[in-house]
Amino acid sequence: MNSKYLPLAATIAVFLALFLIGGSLYRNFLSTLVLGNILADNSFIIIAAIGATFVILSGGIDLSIGSMIGFVGVCMAVLDSLGWHPMATAALMIVFGILFGALQGLIIDFCEIQPFIVTLAGLFLLRGACFMVTLDSVPIHHEFVDVYNSMKIHLPGRGWLRSSAIVMLISLFLGIIIAHFTRFGTNVYAIGGDKESARLMGVNIRKTTVMIYALGGFYSALAGVVYALYTSSGYPLAGSTLELSAIAAVVLGGTLLTGGVGMVAGTLFGGMILGLISTLIIFNGSLNSAWIMISSGILLFAFIVLHRFLVSSFNVKGT
Amino acid sequence: MNMNASTPRVEMRGICKAFPGVLALDNVNLTLMPGEVHALLGENGAGKSTLIKILTGASTKDSGEILLEGKPLSFQTTGEAQALGISTVYQEVNLIPAMSVTKNLTLEKTVGRFGMISWRKAREMAREKLRRLKLDIDIEQAVGSYSVAVQQLVAIARALDDDTRVLVLDEPTASLDAQETAALFDIIRDLKSRGIAVVFITHFLDQVYEISDRISVLRNGNLVGTGLAKDITRNELISMMIGRELGEVEATFAAKSNATKGEPVLVAEGLGRKRTLKPFNLTLRAGEAVGLSGLLGSGRTELTKILFGAIRHDSGTLSVGGKSVGRSSPRYSINSGIAFCPEDRKAEGLVGELSIRENIVMSMQAKRGWLSRVPRRDQERLAEEMIKALAIATPNADKPVGQLSGGNQQKVVLARALASQPSILLLDEPTRGIDVGAHAEIITLIRELCQKGLALLVASSELDEIIASSDRVAVLRDREKIGEIEGADINREKIIQMIAGDDGH
Amino acid sequence: TTIGFSQVGSEGDWRPAFSKNMQDTAKDYDVDLKFADAQGKQEEQLRAVRAFIAQGVDAIIIAPVVVTGWDDVLQEAKDADIPVFLVDRDVEVKDKSLYVTRISADFNLEGRLAGAWLAAASKGTCKIVELQGTTGSAPAIERKKGFEAIISQFPAMEIVATQSGDFTTEGGKKVMEAFIKSTNNLDGICASFAHNDNMQLGAIQAMKEAGLKPGQDVLMVSVDYVPAIKDALAKGEANASVELRSAVGGFIYPVVLDYLKNPHELDKWIVIPSDLHTAKD
Amino acid sequence: MVTERKNIDETWLNRLKGSRAIWPLLALAVILIVDGFISPNFYDIRIVEGRLFGNLIDILYRATPTAIVALGMAVVIGTKGIDLSVGSTIAIAGAIIAWRIHAGDSHFAILLMALGAGIACGVWNGFLVAGLGIQPIIATLILMVSGRGIGMLINLFYGGTDPSFESALLQGLSTGHIWLIPTRIIVGLAIFAALWLVLRKTALGLFIEAVGGNAAASSLAGVNARIIIFVAYIVCGLLAACAGVILTADTHTSDPVSVALYIELDAILAVVIGGGSLAGGRIYLGMTVIGALVIQALTTSILISGLPPEYNLIIKALVVVFVLLLQSKNVRALFSKKAARPSP
Numbered sequence A: 001m002n003s004k005y006l007p008l009a010a011t012i013a014v015f016l017a018l019f020l021i022g023g024s025l026y027r028n029f030l031s032t033l034v035l036g037n038i039l040a041d042n043s044f045i046i047i048a049a050i051g052a053t054f055v056i057l058s059g060g061i062d063l064s065i066g067s068m069i070g071f072v073g074v075c076m077a078v079l080d081s082l083g084w085h086p087m088a089t090a091a092l093m094i095v096f097g098i099l100f101g102a103l104q105g106l107i108i109d110f111c112e113i114q115p116f117i118v119t120l121a122g123l124f125l126l127r128g129a130c131f132m133v134t135l136d137s138v139p140i141h142h143e144f145v146d147v148y149n150s151m152k153i154h155l156p157g158r159g160w161l162r163s164s165a166i167v168m169l170i171s172l173f174l175g176i177i178i179a180h181f182t183r184f185g186t187n188v189y190a191i192g193g194d195k196e197s198a199r200l201m202g203v204n205i206r207k208t209t210v211m212i213y214a215l216g217g218f219y220s221a222l223a224g225v226v227y228a229l230y231t232s233s234g235y236p237l238a239g240s241t242l243e244l245s246a247i248a249a250v251v252l253g254g255t256l257l258t259g260g261v262g263m264v265a266g267t268l269f270g271g272m273i274l275g276l277i278s279t280l281i282i283f284n285g286s287l288n289s290a291w292i293m294i295s296s297g298i299l300l301f302a303f304i305v306l307h308r309f310l311v312s313s314f315n316v317k318g319t
Numbered sequence B: 001m002n003m004n005a006s007t008p009r010v011e012m013r014g015i016c017k018a019f020p021g022v023l024a025l026d027n028v029n030l031t032l033m034p035g036e037v038h039a040l041l042g043e044n045g046a047g048k049s050t051l052i053k054i055l056t057g058a059s060t061k062d063s064g065e066i067l068l069e070g071k072p073l074s075f076q077t078t079g080e081a082q083a084l085g086i087s088t089v090y091q092e093v094n095l096i097p098a099m100s101v102t103k104n105l106t107l108e109k110t111v112g113r114f115g116m117i118s119w120r121k122a123r124e125m126a127r128e129k130l131r132r133l134k135l136d137i138d139i140e141q142a143v144g145s146y147s148v149a150v151q152q153l154v155a156i157a158r159a160l161d162d163d164t165r166v167l168v169l170d171e172p173t174a175s176l177d178a179q180e181t182a183a184l185f186d187i188i189r190d191l192k193s194r195g196i197a198v199v200f201i202t203h204f205l206d207q208v209y210e211i212s213d214r215i216s217v218l219r220n221g222n223l224v225g226t227g228l229a230k231d232i233t234r235n236e237l238i239s240m241m242i243g244r245e246l247g248e249v250e251a252t253f254a255a256k257s258n259a260t261k262g263e264p265v266l267v268a269e270g271l272g273r274k275r276t277l278k279p280f281n282l283t284l285r286a287g288e289a290v291g292l293s294g295l296l297g298s299g300r301t302e303l304t305k306i307l308f309g310a311i312r313h314d315s316g317t318l319s320v321g322g323k324s325v326g327r328s329s330p331r332y333s334i335n336s337g338i339a340f341c342p343e344d345r346k347a348e349g350l351v352g353e354l355s356i357r358e359n360i361v362m363s364m365q366a367k368r369g370w371l372s373r374v375p376r377r378d379q380e381r382l383a384e385e386m387i388k389a390l391a392i393a394t395p396n397a398d399k400p401v402g403q404l405s406g407g408n409q410q411k412v413v414l415a416r417a418l419a420s421q422p423s424i425l426l427l428d429e430p431t432r433g434i435d436v437g438a439h440a441e442i443i444t445l446i447r448e449l450c451q452k453g454l455a456l457l458v459a460s461s462e463l464d465e466i467i468a469s470s471d472r473v474a475v476l477r478d479r480e481k482i483g484e485i486e487g488a489d490i491n492r493e494k495i496i497q498m499i500a501g502d503d504g505h
Numbered sequence C: 001t002t003i004g005f006s007q008v009g010s011e012g013d014w015r016p017a018f019s020k021n022m023q024d025t026a027k028d029y030d031v032d033l034k035f036a037d038a039q040g041k042q043e044e045q046l047r048a049v050r051a052f053i054a055q056g057v058d059a060i061i062i063a064p065v066v067v068t069g070w071d072d073v074l075q076e077a078k079d080a081d082i083p084v085f086l087v088d089r090d091v092e093v094k095d096k097s098l099y100v101t102r103i104s105a106d107f108n109l110e111g112r113l114a115g116a117w118l119a120a121a122s123k124g125t126c127k128i129v130e131l132q133g134t135t136g137s138a139p140a141i142e143r144k145k146g147f148e149a150i151i152s153q154f155p156a157m158e159i160v161a162t163q164s165g166d167f168t169t170e171g172g173k174k175v176m177e178a179f180i181k182s183t184n185n186l187d188g189i190c191a192s193f194a195h196n197d198n199m200q201l202g203a204i205q206a207m208k209e210a211g212l213k214p215g216q217d218v219l220m221v222s223v224d225y226v227p228a229i230k231d232a233l234a235k236g237e238a239n240a241s242v243e244l245r246s247a248v249g250g251f252i253y254p255v256v257l258d259y260l261k262n263p264h265e266l267d268k269w270i271v272i273p274s275d276l277h278t279a280k281d
Numbered sequence D: 001m002v003t004e005r006k007n008i009d010e011t012w013l014n015r016l017k018g019s020r021a022i023w024p025l026l027a028l029a030v031i032l033i034v035d036g037f038i039s040p041n042f043y044d045i046r047i048v049e050g051r052l053f054g055n056l057i058d059i060l061y062r063a064t065p066t067a068i069v070a071l072g073m074a075v076v077i078g079t080k081g082i083d084l085s086v087g088s089t090i091a092i093a094g095a096i097i098a099w100r101i102h103a104g105d106s107h108f109a110i111l112l113m114a115l116g117a118g119i120a121c122g123v124w125n126g127f128l129v130a131g132l133g134i135q136p137i138i139a140t141l142i143l144m145v146s147g148r149g150i151g152m153l154i155n156l157f158y159g160g161t162d163p164s165f166e167s168a169l170l171q172g173l174s175t176g177h178i179w180l181i182p183t184r185i186i187v188g189l190a191i192f193a194a195l196w197l198v199l200r201k202t203a204l205g206l207f208i209e210a211v212g213g214n215a216a217a218s219s220l221a222g223v224n225a226r227i228i229i230f231v232a233y234i235v236c237g238l239l240a241a242c243a244g245v246i247l248t249a250d251t252h253t254s255d256p257v258s259v260a261l262y263i264e265l266d267a268i269l270a271v272v273i274g275g276g277s278l279a280g281g282r283i284y285l286g287m288t289v290i291g292a293l294v295i296q297a298l299t300t301s302i303l304i305s306g307l308p309p310e311y312n313l314i315i316k317a318l319v320v321v322f323v324l325l326l327q328s329k330n331v332r333a334l335f336s337k338k339a340a341r342p343s344p
């Protein structure tokens, strides 16, 4: 096996191990219902994380994800109450997401300001914009939402592949194609690997950076649409700190935060591991709030250590 | 030679470029004819790399103009320059270490349609490019896992495009040995015959005369002169470059040292590491210079790193100054008086953002520990001394090292090792990219240190350097030490014979 | 009986006390409580409810983070024949039959109680500074609405400054410090209304540090009635606090268990009374 | 053979323009001037209850904990790391203070315990980053998600219903004053001076910057990169605990879930406004403090502006963008009508 697939393989192995452990501990855990839930309940995190994967692969970071999800949600809800069709607002919001991301990318490259800070300002700005749109949580009543939520595929057993999960899997496929089979994708890796070299090798840094953050904006706006349809409402505080989950999903999926190394497919499993950790804690159910927080840290730690152990032991055998 | 083609391929006129505190280029003109190999020479920091960075879109000029086949050029990115047929190999190997060889070779080159990439075609293209350089490596491995020399070859392969009109090579041969250099020159001759203009920067004068048609010399950002290679003698060339004669220094270079061999200070017995280097014995004595010779990938770098503790050995014993070392590490080695110059100055040598002074005092400071800081005044004095001794071209010692020219960066790596006042010095390709004048001076300096009792190990792909500087030569082949030669036996033929492996084993 | 309880989070002093009470009293009613803390995120809460459904609990109690977005998951619970009870905040669903009942206090009423007390105490003339809860959160919105509904009846009562203190002591203190400076030492201010006690406690500290006498110079009214505010009331540094009961397990479990034994229509809102406390209590 | 090259003159004005300090300071000045328009008596400083009192003092006073955390963050960022767990560290330190005061320990011992807890948090992060080689953002995320839980758990040790306390010593450090001057500002200055001495008068600063700039190269130069990274996280944990003492004593209560929420973002922002790069390699202590002051000045102006709270974030975002654009060469070039040159 090529060594670049090692982290991904280890991530998958640990995911399966955790899933099996959960199954042995809790009744009804080992089922397609739980698996389907994990896919659906994390679909927007994973969608946003796919965008974040590109950004992180390029050596950047995008903190505006959570706010974007909230902002898209409130806009969809408010426009719904004004009689817009959700698909129309979705299209509008995705265009907005792309433009907003592109603007962030432009500021990052043209002004030479660090992505962390530009997107942190983006986080404040979009969250503030949510409050401008509405302070209340607003339901989306359009019947399209019911149609959307009823589109699901039955899995063997009790489980469902819900519409959100389907959208997520399609975006994942798209992400994999972009990352691994386009010039743009290769340029992303190049910039993340060594920006100065990439520039000298003829990569147009400005264009690529703008496109990377535009793609990030696209995915986070899409995540916002999925979130809004999933909860059929908009809420100005929705998605707070989701950017951290998204980044964690990317990194758990084997992508290096320093850029240049990683795979989009890993992000799927990274996101599912986060979901699995939460689900395990809920199934346990006997912890108080304090222990719930502590144990998510412990499980995260356990995962990371197990992952490192697997990667290094594979490595020794491989060479 | 194809010198009568009327329009120049490229004309650079009145190029000026200033950096904070330095005028890197002052009104420089350069003309490239189709089908010529144009050597660009000059001391470290003369402005060669800056000039070609401006030509290739990697850097912007302050004033002046560039014409490509008579048409004025204005581009802002290297991508645009590449599209116009200007291919470049920059001085610091510019590849993406974490990406595979294939990807590095095909980045921003068309393979596939509609922005999609056909990896099958990409691999074909990569193999084809490497074949021309007779390089046979696994193209799916990350470029960073190969030695600097292989990376250099990959960078060259990348620049060889079918639609190239101008090929710019900035010290492509600095870490290559004779065999690879010959392969490169074959290709250059072929390109030349197809009317491509080649700019060739190097510090090896032999190579200049071997391959180039015309020569331009830069000094302190000014163009000193341009002329046909056959009209300029070696001595003229050197005095054009450094502004004075070199005869005296060159004489020292040639003279054999007569230092008396001292006590063994470093003894390796059966030292080795699985999959890296077969166990070897090696003794370094005070006052003796040992050369390390071998082909590309023969394990010179590994051997020095194992001695230094940067790669941990898994067999054999190592003793330094009579004490045996259990687990060696760079820190331990530094503390026991060993200093090491790594081969890859960008990745392993320098901290680019820190100043020259800080880089120079680093090892010395590490040796003293964090509590007893070298006083600022001493730091400055030391830095000034080193800048003077090694002729580092810089306005002051507080310039970030990353902004120095390649050769001057290399000198800083050396300066750091020397500043820690080692009793054992391990050098891996120490003079990569250093100009002739400084080269000779550095050899003299090290020779003096040897005389004062320093034990020296030099790994180099430059046979002449090895022959000139060593009292004893260890030869490596295929990650194994195959022998040592001493005294009068040290000559080109003997070493080549051993390296090549036809010495009757 | 196994009951799943999805709690909002553990912010402030009140909510952890609420969670603790729910977990502690579960034993008294022989309930196996599956507790999930959503840390203020609706997505975590949806995940918890779905996990409860997958686990096959007997009933689900939700303290919703937000009022909207519940139709789907409540429908799933209904399809799985699991009754859902709301505590604390309300939900907005198209089909009210998706949950059995809401057992909780009334935030709007709390705001009104505070407003009414202040109107009486200030005889209808009062310039007020307000410390809001987290922007956009249901209690902040409802308490503000209730409070304003009352004071709008009195032309001489008005809110002259309002800021968010995020329901925290630290936030309340920072905001009050700024108010003190922007109103020239609370010149002409007669009352401070805080959306919860923690913020009010912070405000009290800020006033004391600025040499003001909270409770005397300025009337202090807030919501929650946590232990620390009781001390403040006793010392006369606060004047009134509307109780939001945290020991409500005794209200909630009987309703749920009773319903499980004997499913029947219940009122859609069983109100837990809110009392206003002053130093006299 | 030292090159005699025409050195380009650096005028006094050019040097000032080129200096890193000028832009954040300018931003601070602009914010303070705007404040003067918002609130006419903004600059008044009086003596109340035996200490200086006024908006300007308030900015210093409120900025102190953030600045202390930001100094620690600057050290970690210098090693090319990041510490997301500072908020959790503050929560843990605070919970320990409340717990031990309830248990009746000596308050001086409690102070040491709180600082010790910060060191322990730093050791843990350092172990994950330097020992296990986990990426800093993820390594510190572990403590970030669980640290506040640990704080809550500690509160539960004594019932957890009323975690408020009184302590003359700790409150003296936080809200007290020594001759007119708030103690915490003096504490902050002392910490700044101590850190400056440790970094600049020993070789630690050089080592940290070297490791952050190029870990491989500094290892080969004999610097023990692991230990340096370890030390950086310990310093950051210790400083976060110092801020934790001040913040907890400020409100006399332990509120692990919401104390110092998002302080990690403010601290990172302060470092960056102060010219630090998240790519590591440089530590600017003074500038970091100025960064923290900019943030606090902004927060204070929003509070006194009288605008409804829903505008807070938008204003904060716009000002942050403005401050950063001010620092960008290309943007300044655009505005000074010179054609913007692409980055070199």
Ligand SMILES: Nc1ncnc2c1ncn2[C@@H]1O[C@H](COP(=O)(O)OP(=O)(O)OP(=O)(O)O)[C@@H](O)[C@H]1O
Binding pocket: B019, B020, B022, B024, B042, B043, B044, B045, B046, B047, B048, B049, B050, B051, B091, B393, B394, B403, B404, B405, B406, B407, B408, B433, B435
């Ligand atoms: N980015 C930069 N910032 C500041 N000064 C620079 C920068 N790049 C180059 N210089 C300076 O410009 C001068 C010319 O450097 P250049 O790299 O062109 O030299 P060179 O002739 O290629 O030398 P070498 O033989 O050592 O490679 C040097 O003094 C160098 O310090």
Ligand SMILES: Nc1ncnc2c1ncn2[C@@H]1O[C@H](COP(=O)(O)OP(=O)(O)OP(=O)(O)O)[C@@H](O)[C@H]1O
Binding pocket: B136, B137, B145, B146, B147, B148, B149, B150, B175, B294, B295, B296, B297, B298, B299, B300, B301, B302, B343, B461
């Ligand atoms: N010509 C080559 N063909 C294939 N692999 C090579 C070649 N040269 C080097 N390598 C690979 O590069 C890696 C590094 O080699 P190493 O550092 O030992 O080279 P070296 O002996 O120090 O030579 P130099 O310093 O001239 O590069 C090894 O893994 C080796 O397999």
Ligand SMILES: [Mg+2]
Binding pocket: B048, B049, B050, B091, B170, B405, B406, B407
């Ligand atoms: Mg050069």
Ligand SMILES: [Mg+2]
Binding pocket: B147, B300, B301, B302, B343, B428
């Ligand atoms: Mg080598």
